[in-house]
Structure formats: C-alpha cells, structure tokens
Amino acid sequence: MGLVGLGTAFYVAPKLANRPLHSHYLALLAFCTLMLFGSWTGIPNGAPVPVWMQAASATMSMLLLVPVAAAAVNYRQTVRDLSAADDPARVRIFFCSGMAAFVAAALARAITAPAEVSRFTDLTWFGPALSWLQAYGFFALMMFGAAYYIAPRVIGIEFPWPKLVRLHFFLAVAGIVFVVVPLAVGGILEGRKLQANVPFLDVFKGNLMFLRLSTVGELFLAIGHLLLLSNLTGLFVRFYQSCFAEAMAEVTAPIQPAGVKA
Amino acid sequence: VNFGPIIFLVTFFAMAGSWFGLVLTPQMQLGHLQQTNSVAGSGALYPVSRPGLARQGLDVYRSLGCAYCHSQQVRQSGTVCDVYLNDPGTNRAAVLAAISQVNPNASESQAREMLTNSTVPILTGVTRQVADTAVKALSVGGAKPALTIVPIGPDITQGWGKRQSVAEDTLYDYPVMLGSQRIGPDLANEGLRRPDLNWHLRHLYAPRLETKGSGMPPYRFLFTKQKIGRAPSPEALALKEFGPPAGYEIVPTPAAAALAAYLQSLRTDVPLAVAPFSMPEAPAPADTNAPPTNAGPAGVAALKTAAK
Numbered sequence: 001m002g003l004v005g006l007g008t009a010f011y012v013a014p015k016l017a018n019r020p021l022h023s024h025y026l027a028l029l030a031f032c033t034l035m036l037f038g039s040w041t042g043i044p045n046g047a048p049v050p051v052w053m054q055a056a057s058a059t060m061s062m063l064l065l066v067p068v069a070a071a072a073v074n075y076r077q078t079v080r081d082l083s084a085a086d087d088p089a090r091v092r093i094f095f096c097s098g099m100a101a102f103v104a105a106a107l108a109r110a111i112t113a114p115a116e117v118s119r120f121t122d123l124t125w126f127g128p129a130l131s132w133l134q135a136y137g138f139f140a141l142m143m144f145g146a147a148y149y150i151a152p153r154v155i156g157i158e159f160p161w162p163k164l165v166r167l168h169f170f171l172a173v174a175g176i177v178f179v180v181v182p183l184a185v186g187g188i189l190e191g192r193k194l195q196a197n198v199p200f201l202d203v204f205k206g207n208l209m210f211l212r213l214s215t216v217g218e219l220f221l222a223i224g225h226l227l228l229l230s231n232l233t234g235l236f237v238r239f240y241q242s243c244f245a246e247a248m249a250e251v252t253a254p255i256q257p258a259g260v261k262a
Numbered sequence: 263v264n265f266g267p268i269i270f271l272v273t274f275f276a277m278a279g280s281w282f283g284l285v286l287t288p289q290m291q292l293g294h295l296q297q298t299n300s301v302a303g304s305g306a307l308y309p310v311s312r313p314g315l316a317r318q319g320l321d322v323y324r325s326l327g328c329a330y331c332h333s334q335q336v337r338q339s340g341t342v343c344d345v346y347l348n349d350p351g352t353n354r355a356a357v358l359a360a361i362s363q364v365n366p367n368a369s370e371s372q373a374r375e376m377l378t379n380s381t382v383p384i385l386t387g388v389t390r391q392v393a394d395t396a397v398k399a400l401s402v403g404g405a406k407p408a409l410t411i412v413p414i415g416p417d418i419t420q421g422w423g424k425r426q427s428v429a430e431d432t433l434y435d436y437p438v439m440l441g442s443q444r445i446g447p448d449l450a451n452e453g454l455r456r457p458d459l460n461w462h463l464r465h466l467y468a469p470r471l472e473t474k475g476s477g478m479p480p481y482r483f484l485f486t487k488q489k490i491g492r493a494p495s496p497e498a499l500a501l502k503e504f505g506p507p508a509g510y511e512i513v514p515t516p517a518a519a520a521l522a523a524y525l526q527s528l529r530t531d532v533p534l535a536v537a538p539f540s541m542p543e544a545p546a547p548a549d550t551n552a553p554p555t556n557a558g559p560a561g562v563a564a565l566k567t568a569a570k
Contacts, residue, residue: 046337
C-alpha cells in the first residue's frame with residue numbers, strides 16, 4: 001500500500017508541475033529502502049516471540065524514516081512552485097495532505113518503536129489510530145486525488161461540481177483528524193492507565209468518549225464518500241449524455257445523397 | 263532512465279532478507295519446540311494439548327472474532343526476588359538478629375512475625391544478588407530461608423497472569439489467537455482466573471449479569487430458549503436477571519459449550535525455564551503430613567536452568 005501510494009504521488013506530481021521528478025535517484029532510494037526496512041517492521045515489543053525479532057523490528061521502524069524523508073523531500077521539490085493555473089481543480093491538496101499523513105505516521109511509528117515508549121501504546125487504541133492515519137490519511141487521500149486527477153482526463157470532460165471536490169477534501173481531512181487524534185490520545189491515556197494499574201473496567205469506560213469522537217470523524221468520511229460518488233456519477237451521466245447527443249446528431253443529420261455535390 | 267535490474271535485485275533482496283529473518287530463523291529457533299518435562303520441580307509435561315471440546319471452542323473463538331477485543335499475551339517488565347523463612351530452626355535469637363540485619367526497616371514485632379509466619383516475606387522486590395546474600399545470612403541455627411521469583415509488570419498486577427507469555431504456551435494452538443488490542447481484558451489465563459464453567463456460560467449470555475458495566479456484547483445467539491419439559495434441563499442457565507419468561511429456560515448450544523470449555527482451558531500457570539516464577543510455600547495443614555502444594559524452590563531451580 002505504501003508503494004502504491006508513493007507511486008501515485010510520483011506519477012501525478014510531475015504531471016501537475018509540468019516538469020520531471022526532482023530526482024529519480026532519490027525516488028529509487030525511497031522505494032528500495034522502503035522495501036528493505038518496511039518488510040521487517042510490525043512485531044510488537046513484548047509479544048511471545050524471541051526478543052531479537054522485536055528489537056530488529058523496532059530498529060527497522062526507526063530506519064523507515066530514511067525512505068519517508070527521501071520521498072517527502074522529492075515530492076516537495078517537484079511541486080515546490082506549482083502555480084494555481086497548472087492545477088485549476090486544486091487536486092494537489094489531496095497529495096500534499098497524503099504525504100503529510102505519510103510522514104506523520106512514520107514519525108509516530110518511529111517514536112513508539114522502542115520498548116520504553118511502546119509499553120504505553122501497544123495493545124491500545126493507538127494502533128488503530130496509526131492504521132487509520134496510514135490507510136486513510138495517506139493511501140485513501142492519494143487514491144482520491146488520483147481519481148479526481150485522472151477521471152476527467154480519461155473521459156475528456158470536467159467534473160460537474162468542482163466545488164464538491166474541495167468540500168470532499170475538507171471533509172476527508174476533518175474526518176481523519178477526528179478519527180486519528182481521539183484514538184491516539186485515548187490509546188496513550190489507556191496505556192498510561194494500564195501501566196498505573198487502574199482497574200480494567202475504569203480504563204474501558206475512560207475510552208468511550210474518544211470512541212464517540214472518532215465515530216463523528218467516520219461520519220465525515222462517509223459524507224465525503226457520497227460527494228465523490230455523486231461527482232463521479234455526474235461525470236458519467238454527462239459523458240453518456242454527450243455520447244447520446246453525438247449519436248442522435250449523427251442519426252438525425254440530413255442525409256447527403258451520394259453523388260450529389262452541394 | 264532504466265532502473266529495471268536494480269529494482270528487481272533490491273526487491274529480491276528485500277523479500278529474501280525478510281524471509282530469512284522473519285520466517286526461516288524463527289522456524290529454526292522455535293520450530294523444534296516440543297512438549298517438555300523441563301518444568302522445574304514438578305516433572306510435569308508442558309504444554310498439554312487442549313481437550314477436544316476446548317479445541318472446537320478455539321474455532322468458535324476465532325469465528326466470533328473474539329481476538330479483535332481480547333489479547334492472549336501477558337507481558338512482564340522483569341523479575342524480582344522475595345525472601346521467606348520456611349522454617350525458623352532452633353536458634354531463634356540468632357535468626358531474629360539475622361532478620362534485623364537483612365531488613366533493618368523491620369520493627370521488632372514485625373521481625374517476630376516474619377520468624378513465626380512463613381507467609382510473611384522478609385524481603386520483597388529485591389534483586390537476585392541481594393536475595394542471595396540475605397539467604398546466606400539467614401541460614402543460621404537450622405533456619406531454612408527460601409528465595410522466590412516474582413515476575414513484575416502491569417499485566418501481572420492486573421492479575422492477567424503469573425508470568426509472561428512465551429512461544430511454548432501456544433505450541434498446540436493453530437491458529438494462535440494473540441490478539442492486538444485490549445478492548446476487553448487479556449484472556450491468557452482466563453481459565454485460571456475463572457475456573458467456573460457456568461460463570462462463562464452466564465457471562466456469554468449476559469455479560470452485565472456477571473460484570474456490571476461490561477462493554478462486551480451479549481452472545482445470546484449461542485443459546486436457545488426452550489419450553490421447560492417434564493423437568494428443567496440440567497444444562498439450563500441459572501439467571502438472576504435477563505432470564506426467560508416463566509415456563510422457559512435458556513440452554514447453551516454446542517458452540518457455547520465449546521467456547522466456554524476453551525475459555526476454561528486458557529491457563530499458563532506453569533513456570534518454565536524461559537519464564538520462571540515461584541510462589542511462597544503454603545504452610546502445610548496442621549493435621550496432616552502432606553507436602554506443601556506449591557514447591558517454593560521450584561522457580562529457583564528454573565532460574566538456575568535458565569542461567570546455564
């Protein structure tokens with residue numbers, strides 16, 4: 001998912017900016033190190049596996065900052081002076097926010113990698129918060145941006161409601177913030193309480209308000225999806241309308257008798 | 263720019279590297295694990311495979327997605343040592359002096375209590391070195407001090423286990439239900455903490471009956487409501503609240519019985535060489551000569567094995 005998301009960013013960014021990617025070698029470095037380090041991560045500290053695996057996994061989580069920094073710098077340099085004229089629909093905000101979420105998630109993972117920190121975050125709501133940030137904040141935003149960028153170009157007509165694109169963007173960002181921040185804060189508080197030996201039922205009850213807040217965020221996300229759906233539906237309806245009009249024009253056009261020159 | 267060969271090579275190395283590191287090496291390290299009788303002191307075999315019904319219950323546990331809310335892994339942050347006096351011996355004055363030397367904070371009455379009551383620890387939460395020195399100092403006048411190993415950590419304090427979970431615990435489970443979150447409590451030792459099968463059945467039917475304020479959803483569909491026949495079914499749940507209307511009874515389905523049997527079978531209460539612990543020796547009942555049930559030095563032997 002990380003590779004596909006990054007690939008999308010590096011595909012769209014040069015097209016948006018109308019210039020080649022800032023550095024192909026930096027992109028290669030990002031992809032290669034992401035594969036090398038990323039495939040080792042994900043083993044939590046304290047799991048019933050040999051300790052060296054946890055240590056290796058934590059180290060790799062921190063090393064992941066290398067590809068993330070490389071990708072972020074490369075993207076930033078490519079789109080650094082993008083003018084509004086190049087990007088009238090302003091789909092760039094999707095990619096910029098997606099990259100920001102990518103960096104934030106990698107930072108959070110690196111910070112919570114050592115066992116001294118991860119005992120507050122492992123097995124709590126902090127894990128789902130990070131998954132949301134990566135899967136939605138980064139990957140889904142990239143895919144939305146790609147859909148908004150590619151679909152009109154493939155079909156050859158503009159979206160019927162370009163303002164809804166902006167609205168979807170704000171709903172998506174608000175939704176991610178409302179999902180990720182409460183879950184992350186709730187997770188850390190949960191971990192702290194469990195470390196302080198608070199009775200489990202009290203810990204559980206303390207989480208409820210954070211879960212309610214994150215449900216509000218999910219509602220924002222759902223509304224955003226409806227906007228994307230209506231825009232895409234409108235696009236297709238327009239497309240078929242124009243096809244139909246063309247066909248009708250052809251059918252109803254006065255027939256030129258063969259051989260008769262006007 | 264043609265990066266094809268480089269990308270192929272790096273992808274190959276990345277996949278091969280993580281396969282060697284995360285599949286092959288753990289397989290070489292843990293794949294040979296088998297049931298052992300290296301359980302310190304007791305000679306018992308560990309782990310034992312789950313009984314048939316409990317094995318079926320694992321599948322029910324899996325199908326209901328219990329692992330999304332319940333973890334089955336106890337973590338510990340370390341071990342400390344406690345020192346007890348199993349037998350005060352004959353020279354009480356010398357032992358009393360030794361106690362006040364080992365634990366200068368204890369008042370005289372406390373020291374006397376430590377001398378006579380073998381369940382009162384003389385030292386708690388000390389390192390192995392300190393404990394060893396104390397044991398040596400207390401071995402005067404025929405007194406028999408004992409050193410016990412106590413795992414510490416928030417999970418242990420919550421009462422979720424006596425020691426950390428290790429790979430050996432899950433030898434016979436497939437798939438392993440480690441879980442990734444604790445929306446509900448850890449279940450690694452659920453059978454140890456709640457040995458009552460009927461408690462589990464009632465709790466599955468109506469969690470709030472047993473735990474006020476529980477957030478667990480009731481699993482009513484694992485039970486059937488039936489009319490009481492000639493006599494009430496022996497399997498029917500004894501419900502104080504949430505009960506069926508008069509003339510009806512709630513009986514568990516085979517799935518509920520299997521799940522409850524599985525929950526009852528969850529126990530990792532055996533000290534292992536990789537995860538030692540020991541408990542204070544229980545005083546033998548006065549009227550029998552039965553040996554104490556919990557062998558105190560068991561964990562010490564385990565620690566020695568681990569140190570080798």
